[in-house]
Amino acid sequence: MKKSQPTTTSTNIVYAGLIGATVGVMVVVILTVWADLNRGVWEWLRDTLTHHWVGKGIIGAAAFIISGAFVAGGPPKSEASMLRAARTLYWTSAAGGIFLVAYFFYEVFIRAS
């Protein structure tokens, strides 16, 4: 099988995608809790971006694109950097998902009772 040759461009693009996704996930988590605790933020999302949930998705996607573009244009990334970025995305998305489920569980079943 022909072995792929490492290229700086492909490593940078993948690195950008991984960083973009990590930042996007973090932004979604922060926005979710912030809008839940602050009615003004929730209303701003609804009034500016048609719906609070649509707004969170748009801002999360924008964070992905902006942060990814920012790092893609930087210096060539090493294989080790790419691995670190993949590991960071893994832990951020797993922890973010668990946190949000735990947050809503707390809000509905513990704080409300």
Place this chain on the structure above:
Amino acid sequence: MTIWLILHVLAGLAGTLWYGASWLGLERKDPLLGRLKKYTLFGLLAMLVSWITAALYYTGYYGGTVRRVIIDGPYPWAHEFFMEAKEHVFLFLPLLSLAVTLMFWMLGDRLWTQPGLQSLTAKLLGVIVTIGSLMAIMGVVASGAVR
């Protein structure tokens, strides 16, 4: 409006299955790159369709009609916990899907020749499949509370 819900569910399940197939294919002794690239691309497209149809259903029907029925019914937690958690964790999926799909398309067989990368890629695929499966289960609970 129901068509959006049906498409959302089918696309989400399809996306989860495509990434599940990618996960299994990556763990093979001799992964087939061409096939895995197709699986991840189909998975990404399915997740994007699931996202768009979710927005159409949620904003056009669920928010104004179904949500109130659930909250006023005997199981308000079906929306307050299951739906709220689901709709926000769901937003991770398009981002994760794009990042992982880029890995397969840009890195090729480096995914299993570079030390550590195969296992990390498998873990990311595992997160996508886990979240996708949870989305399906939580959606069933929310839908069940409408009855």
